[in-house]
Amino acid sequence: MVSKQPDPHPEIPDEIDGLRMTKQRKEIYHILMEYRDHPTASEVYMRAKERLPSISQATVYNCLQALVQHQIIRQVNFERESSRYCPNLREHVHFHDSATGAIHDVDFKPGFQLNELLQLPEGVQVEDIEITLRGKLPQSS
Amino acid sequence: MVSKQPDPHPEIPDEIDGLRMTKQRKEIYHILMEYRDHPTASEVYMRAKERLPSISQATVYNCLQALVQHQIIRQVNFERESSRYCPNLREHVHFHDSATGAIHDVDFKPGFQLNELLQLPEGVQVEDIEITLRGKLPQSS
DNA sequence: GTATGGAATTGGAATAATTCTTGATATCGG
DNA sequence: CCGATATCAAGAATTATTCCAATTCCATAC
Incomplete structure (x- = not known):
């Protein structure tokens, strides 16, 4: 009998605009909300690994893309640099x-x-x- | 005795802002001036090959970069698409x-x-x- | 003219960010 | 609990661009 871990981000609802907020998506959204410094995908990946050590780059990209498509965050491009992400709508x-x-x-x-x-x-x-x-x-x- | 080919773009000076305008650079600048439709590097490459069949992609990138650095043309980025180039200063x-x-x-x-x-x-x-x-x-x- | 040195060009290899693919997992509805 | 569906993970693939080494071109000096 394994008791469920408590949700590390209870302030984030389980669904936003029809997008199911999984553990990984919540973590990534939380990272963007917490620092608001427009991190790149790989910066998000590095931060996410601290709490979710098994997360992959692909998942970070998937999650960021899902959040962008549901207009929960924005993708910011500057010149030809890596995309950055921003929760300011x-x-x-x-x-x-x-x-x-x-x-x-x-x-x-x-x-x-x-x-x-x-x-x-x-x-x-x-x-x-x-x-x-x-x-x-x-x-x- | 081989006579020199006439310059295909005599309207373009041999030097602009300290940049020596070689055959390739003239051709690329001419392509941008002629159509003014913001082509990508590979669109420029395809057009350039018609007059200079031996030109390489690397040269197209080099020339575009030289023209941008000397502020003769502008590089235009949109989202994460390929860069486009524009002679409107x-x-x-x-x-x-x-x-x-x-x-x-x-x-x-x-x-x-x-x-x-x-x-x-x-x-x-x-x-x-x-x-x-x-x-x-x-x-x- | 011819030689010479630096700049430019070429073709191919290398790089970096991102996307795709496939199989494994997790979650939801019944 | 069970099947259907959504999500995730890992690595391969893709794409635009840059780098590199070798060659060629060109302006100037001789």
Whole structure:
């Protein structure tokens, strides 16, 4: 008679938007929520192995992909680097600090309108916007 | 006595911004200028082979990289797809037509200011902006 | 002209991130 | 409890790109 292990992440529901949250998916989602530093798949893999030593890279990729497809997290691409993953679902922009390599989320100002910024042709339907900035933060931050 | 072949692209100077424009580099630059449809490296390779049958993929990659590094063309990345290349040096945005897959350049409106759009922290120095839109054009276009 | 040195080109091998495949496991509904 | 379905694991396969070593090209000096 083996008693079940307690769920290590009881704050994460067993299902999100129709996706069954398995042990592995919960762990990976938890990792993204905890640090929010836009890790790559292999960084997620390294962190996940600490709690789930038998997890494989393939599972990490599978889980990340399942979470992205169900719009629980976002995949972030910068240049040709490895994809990074981000649990922030608000519409936002990514700022890459060229000094430290860190990535910061930057929000839009309320009420922004794309066609105030761009010479878009009449009648376009914009389904998705992706904005990435690269630059330096002031010293004091 | 073999007479030299005439330069197939006399409109392209023999040097741009300190980069010696060899036969291969001229051909590749010409391909980008002619169609302006944001081809991938292997699309450029296929087109280049028509005029320079002995050109190699490695050369295409080398030339594209040299042109990018000398800021003669731009490398454009979208999601995790192959890089695409673009001779438009004006600051602009890429619009991916989700119906046809075509990529269109969209200009900024004059006098746009990033911090009208974004809640940027005080004192950031933005060195580079990359904006990509995905969506549909109106039928009639 | 011809020689020379550095840059450019070539073809193939190597790399890295990601996806695919297949079999094993776990979970759900009845 | 049992079969159906979903998920996971491990390694092979794929794809875009880069690296490497050998050759070729080209500008300049002789």
